Amino acid sequence: MSKTIRLTAAQAMVRYLTAQMTETGEPFIAGIWAIFGHGNVAGIGEALHGARDQIPTWRGHNEQTMAHAAIAYAKQSGRRRAMAVTTSIGPGGTNMVTAAALAHVNRIPVLLIPGDVFAHRGPDPVLQQIESFGDGTVTATDTFKPVSRYFDRISRPEHLLTALPRAFRTMTDPADCGPVTLAFCQDVQAEAYDYPISFFEPKIWYQRRIRPDMGELDRAVAAIKAAKNPVIVAGGGVHYSGATEALQAFAEAHDIPVAETQAGKSALAWDHPLNLGPIGVTGGDPANKICESADLVLGVGTRFQDFTTGSWGLFANPARVLISLNTAAYDAEKHGAMPVQSDALVGLEELTSALGAYKADALAPDLKADWFAAVDALTDAPTDGNALPTDMQVIGAVQRAANDNTVAMCAAGTMPGELHKLWKAPRPGAYHMEYGFSCMGYEIAGAMGIKMAQPDRDVICFTGDGTYMMANSEMATAAMMGIRFTVVVTDNRGYGCINRLQMGTGGAEFNNLLDHTIHETPSAIDFAAHSRAMGATSVKVASIAELEDALAKRGDISGPYVIVIDTDPYPSTPNGGTWWEVAVPEVSTRPEVNEKRAAYEAALEKRKTQ
Numbered sequence: 001m002s003k004t005i006r007l008t009a010a011q012a013m014v015r016y017l018t019a020q021m022t023e024t025g026e027p028f029i030a031g032i033w034a035i036f037g038h039g040n041v042a043g044i045g046e047a048l049h050g051a052r053d054q055i056p057t058w059r060g061h062n063e064q065t066m067a068h069a070a071i072a073y074a075k076q077s078g079r080r081r082a083m084a085v086t087t088s089i090g091p092g093g094t095n096m097v098t099a100a101a102l103a104h105v106n107r108i109p110v111l112l113i114p115g116d117v118f119a120h121r122g123p124d125p126v127l128q129q130i131e132s133f134g135d136g137t138v139t140a141t142d143t144f145k146p147v148s149r150y151f152d153r154i155s156r157p158e159h160l161l162t163a164l165p166r167a168f169r170t171m172t173d174p175a176d177c178g179p180v181t182l183a184f185c186q187d188v189q190a191e192a193y194d195y196p197i198s199f200f201e202p203k204i205w206y207q208r209r210i211r212p213d214m215g216e217l218d219r220a221v222a223a224i225k226a227a228k229n230p231v232i233v234a235g236g237g238v239h240y241s242g243a244t245e246a247l248q249a250f251a252e253a254h255d256i257p258v259a260e261t262q263a264g265k266s267a268l269a270w271d272h273p274l275n276l277g278p279i280g281v282t283g284g285d286p287a288n289k290i291c292e293s294a295d296l297v298l299g300v301g302t303r304f305q306d307f308t309t310g311s312w313g314l315f316a317n318p319a320r321v322l323i324s325l326n327t328a329a330y331d332a333e334k335h336g337a338m339p340v341q342s343d344a345l346v347g348l349e350e351l352t353s354a355l356g357a358y359k360a361d362a363l364a365p366d367l368k369a370d371w372f373a374a375v376d377a378l379t380d381a382p383t384d385g386n387a388l389p390t391d392m393q394v395i396g397a398v399q400r401a402a403n404d405n406t407v408a409m410c411a412a413g414t415m416p417g418e419l420h421k422l423w424k425a426p427r428p429g430a431y432h433m434e435y436g437f438s439c440m441g442y443e444i445a446g447a448m449g450i451k452m453a454q455p456d457r458d459v460i461c462f463t464g465d466g467t468y469m470m471a472n473s474e475m476a477t478a479a480m481m482g483i484r485f486t487v488v489v490t491d492n493r494g495y496g497c498i499n500r501l502q503m504g505t506g507g508a509e510f511n512n513l514l515d516h517t518i519h520e521t522p523s524a525i526d527f528a529a530h531s532r533a534m535g536a537t538s539v540k541v542a543s544i545a546e547l548e549d550a551l552a553k554r555g556d557i558s559g560p561y562v563i564v565i566d567t568d569p570y571p572s573t574p575n576g577g578t579w580w581e582v583a584v585p586e587v588s589t590r591p592e593v594n595e596k597r598a599a600y601e602a603a604l605e606k607r608k609t610q
């Protein structure tokens with residue numbers, strides 16, 4: 001019997017994709033998003049058609065947002081499964097670079113397969129080839145290199161034999177996890193090769209759980225035992241490791257309170273006594289006050305990005321020790337942290353057994369009652385006093401309509417900060433925030449990806465008018481595919497959060513709200529009509545009460561459901577939050593800027609002493 005099979009390289013790649021399995025027996029790649037064009041329609045297109053009963057191909061409307069859907073799918077799946085995305089060469093590929101960067105920052109697996117130039121260079125320059133004057137090997141797909149965890153150019157059919165296993169190793173490795181780009185030369189896609197049959201045998205990719213090094217564990221245990229008022233900072237790694245129960249057990253065993261980052265939120269139920277809630281710039285008083293004086297900060301699965309650390313102004317106790325428990329050495333060693341390179345789940349289990357009967361000295365003072373009283377006052381405020389509802393009141397209405405099955409999702413604008421502060425997430429997975437890149441245009445496609453990952457969940461997407469305008473066309477895909485989710489569009493007629501940031505740094509209101517731009521006609525975008533035109537069910541509501549009525553109907557609607565509400569661009573939650581470093585101009589004719597500059601310099605001085 002022949003030990004090889006003659007396939008085109010594209011057919012071989014697709015066959016290999018269908019044979020890669022998860023521990024639970026599902027294909028690791030759930031399907032492939034495709035926009036065909038020159039560079040992938042003939043080769044990859046033919047192969048996908050031939051395999052359409054083994055792997056679904058979905059057609060999207062924009063390469064970036066197809067990839068957003070894929071990334072949201074993988075994030076909501078806890079990185080256990082992923083999707084692939086294929087594009088034509090040139091602009092189809094470069095359209096996807098932003099999404100690659102998003103996945104790279106957030107450490108989310110996605111398989112990106114842009115088409116590439118002819119390896120044999122016959123038609124040089126082929127349509128959409130960028131042509132470097134000084135380097136014959138440069139193509140448009142080189143732009144993926146800095147934003148891919150693994151990059152390869154398939155310029156011979158047999159390259160797949162090494163490239164594909166490396167691609168899957170990268171996507172399934174908890175430390176290296178991230179986007180993989182296989183730039184596939186278009187002539188090679190169509191070229192036949194005798195591949196070993198063994199290459200296509202089903203393979204299970206097990207989740208590797210790295211156990212801590214004994215020395216690192218011992219040093220961390222000694223440091224924790226010496227601490228009186230430690231705090232845990234829970235990041236996205238807690239979710240990806242499936243460590244939410246282990247975290248709760250650890251916190252309860254040692255009376256250590258937990259603060260949650262944007263990616264970590266929902267690790268513990270919002271009302272768990274040890275959950276201090278949101279930390280940092282978009283955080284609340286309970287977490288931030290405890291973190292300021294904590295003598296030990298134990299990061300678990302966190303990147304310690306500046307929103308978490310208040311640009312490193314938050315952990316102000318000069319004697320504090322920083323421990324970073326993380327699968328990636330890069331994160332474990334950050335900012336001089338004492339590293340514990342480990343999977344979150346097994347790392348917490350080993351820490352707790354070594355800590356024995358250790359308890360933090362005193363339970364954190366109960367700041368939560370005051371915090372939630374303040375939160376409720378903002379979210380449940382009656383609207384008769386204000387002409388337009390606030391975003392906080394919108395969150396209140398959605399929260400009242402939500403249930404244990406709801407996933408609140410968002411990425412950019414006012415809402416991520418407000419949701420981090422105000423949203424009450426009842427269980428793991430109830431909160432999906434893309435805040436590594438905070439990329440406008442993630443939301444609608446992302447909501448679709450979340451629903452594809454968890455069809456039984458009630459997905460509610462928060463989007464501002466700005467982020468809606470940046471990327472909305474996968475709404476038509478969701479309508480076409482009958483994918484149900486709810487979109488709440490808060491229309492404040494411009495980039496409200498950036499306008500407030502501009503004012504907060506002493507700037508004049510300029511070029512953010514639509515009224516403050518060069519224009520002939522005041523802008524009045526009809527988002528309900530726009531989304532209806534793409535096949536969504538939509539409604540414009542005039543009040544919080546109408547919003548609640550509209551939300552109550554979401555169960556009856558198939559496909560995407562868009563609820564638009566006008567909101568006030570100026571108010572935001574005044575409570576909580578820490579300093580965040582935004583560089584204010586040193587020279588300005590505006591006294592407001594000079595004043596903010598002085599405050600900025602004082603804050604920099606203060607940080608130096610920490």
Ligand SMILES: Cc1ncc(C[n+]2csc(CCOP(=O)(O)OP(=O)(O)O)c2C)c(N)n1
Nearest residue numbers: 413414438440464465466467494495496497
């Ligand atoms: C792709 C991208 N471009 C620019 C930004 C910077 N940015 C962050 S939020 C924002 C404005 C968002 O406006 P909107 O969605 O209307 O939210 P609002 O704050 O008004 O509620 C901008 C421009 C970004 N995060 N992502």
Ligand SMILES: [Mg+2]
Nearest residue numbers: 464465494496
């Ligand atoms: Mg807006």
